[in-house]
Structure formats: structure tokens, C-alpha cells
Amino acid sequence: YGPHPPWHDVQLALRGPVVGDVEAVFRERWEDPAPLSRSPLTRLRERMHREDVHADRLPPQTPDPAPCGTHTVQLLRTYPNRLLLGYPFAPDGERSIARGYLKSLRRARALIYLEDQYLWSPRVVAGFAEALRRSPGLRMIGVVPAFPDQDGTLTLPMNLIGRINALAELRRAGGDRVAVYGLENHAGTPVYVHAKVCVIDDVWASVGSDNINLRSWTHDSELGCAVHDETPDPRSPRDPGGLGDGARVFARELRLELMREHLDLPDGDGDGDGDSGSDGDSDSDAAGGSLCDPVAAFEAFRAAAAALDAWYEGGRRGPRPPGRLRPYGPPDLPAGRRLLARPLHRVLVDPDGRPMGLRLRKRF
Incomplete structure (x- = not known):
């Protein structure tokens, strides 16, 4: 970078x-x-x-x-189980971040929108994979760094193996309903994604210091906020998940704001009512006129990334297509490097901070 x-x-x-x-x-x-x-x-x-x-x-x-607004905010934390000098306020550690995610994922039916620095560890993405298997209409968008921030002879494979395995688990569960992207700026320079954001069905939103990996869910000290807005969003679809929760203003607008940024749409574009009868034919209408709709949002990302890829493959002739999205595919690692990277990743990069009983029961 x-x-x-x-x-x-x-x-x-x-x-x-x-x-x-x-x-x-x-x-x-x-x-x-x-x-x-x-x-x-x-x-x-x-x-x-x-x-x-x-x-x-x-x-x-x-x-x-x-109180000064319409948002219910739940503070979520991670602390490790420290054997000798444990935290007096969390003697067995704390994993409320993991539990908050897992509880919300059980209600995911339409769209999981995720921005994450790592997106590692099959043991953590198992909750996302289970949601994808349970709900055939559920889609997942991930925005991640195109390259790890460590690229040494040992550190690069340790960083890559966790994501390779995690994405393989997600794609086994969701197939082409899972799409992962990197970002670049208009000069073509990769953008490092440090964000940790998740929006589920435009109802539940989480922003914090925690990443989607075992380290953040069990081992490091992390702090995050889950936000549920009491104000329903009037735009269609009003209940994307179909469970009666109803889309909420904060979660939906957070997702739309981020999507507009990555699609190069002006503020306010992409928040139409999602009706299929729209006769708008501008680029913004085509790319994001109904980003409120989970399927349309998923396809808008796919189309923007495909257009940018085609522009590069065509020798960058003509104006650069709008958008900052590039399809993400982790590089392959030779079998020998994978064998070495797996144990190093588990011990050094993505350690498990749970008490032994929870590890054995595969619970948080």
C-alpha cells in the first residue's frame, strides 16, 4: 500500500x-x-x-x-480468559461481541453487508455460513483489504490462510450468493479497509474495533456497539427479512452511505423506493436507484466491479467506469506453505482466548 x-x-x-x-x-x-x-x-x-x-x-x-435520540445502543466487548492475572471485571473473559453477532445472524434472511479488516477463521464465519445454508434467499457482501498489511515470508501465508479457509467455508454454504470485494481509489491504488461494520437485513448494525476472526471474538480486548433504531424506515422493502422486524433508519442509511461511496453515487442516490416500475434511465438510477432492495444492491456491486475489471482488461480505453470495487479472490498458496501456515495462523495470528470448556463445546 x-x-x-x-x-x-x-x-x-x-x-x-x-x-x-x-x-x-x-x-x-x-x-x-x-x-x-x-x-x-x-x-x-x-x-x-x-x-x-x-x-x-x-x-x-x-x-x-x-436520552437524546431513537437509537438503542448495546455496548459489546471481548476480553480473553487470562489464567493467572485475569480481569477482575471479567474473570473468565467476555465474549458479548461474538454472542451479539451469533444472535443477530440467526435472524438474517435477506442481506448481510460486512466491511472487515480481516474476515478470517472458519470457526468464526461458521455462524455466517449457517445463516446462508438456512436461508436460500440470503446474500452476503464482504468488503476487505485486497492485500494483508504484512507481507513477509512467514507473515504473508499466516495472514492469507485464514481468509482462504474462511471464504471457502462461506462459498460452500452460499455459492454465488457470497460476493467479496477489495477497494481502490480513482488513481487505481488499493485502499486498505480498516473498517469493522456489519448490517443485517437493514435492522441490526454493528460498528466497533472487533474484526471477524477468533482473535477479536475471544482473545483481544475489543469494544463495539450494536445499534437498533426505533424508527422504522419507510422505504421499500420495509421488512427485508420478512420476520416482522422491519428495516430501521440507522442501519439502512449506514449501509446506503457506504454503498454510495463504493459505487461513486452522490448523496441521496440509491435510496429509491425499490419499485420495479421506475422509468429512470440515468447511470445513477441503473446502478443504485433501488439500493434499498437487497437483490438490487447485491447486483449493483457485482455490475460495478465487473465494469471496472472489463475496463482494465480492455487496456483502460475511454473514461474509467464509476466505482471503487474490485472482485476479491485470495491468491493460492502451495500445499507446503499451507501446511506450515495453518498452525502458525492458529497460534500466532488468530489465537483462541476462550476457557477450555467453551472451546471443547465449540461455543462462545
């Missing part, structure tokens, strides 16, 4: 009572008596440089801010 990589990321600004939950997380971490690092070298450096590693006393926590 070069020394100054193009970067795609997503964050939330939080207001209202959830701010009190964020402060509680901060306080738990700040007041945790465990050392900042278990590394002997790091602790030696702290002593040599007389670094201040002791937490100052915090003022009392103030009451939560008053």
Missing part, C-alpha cells in the same frame, strides 16, 4: 446514556491492578525509564447523560 496508504474506516459518535457504559469500561480498565504488560522486556524498560505505570485516582462517575 506504500508509506501513506489510502485508508477506509468507520467510527461512531456516541451520545446519551451509552456514554455512561463507555465510561464504565474505561474505569474498569484504568483501575485494573494488573500490570500494563506481562512482557519482562517491557517491564524492564518501564523501570529503566522510570515510566509512570500507576493509575491516578479518578473522580466519581457522574450520572449517565439523558
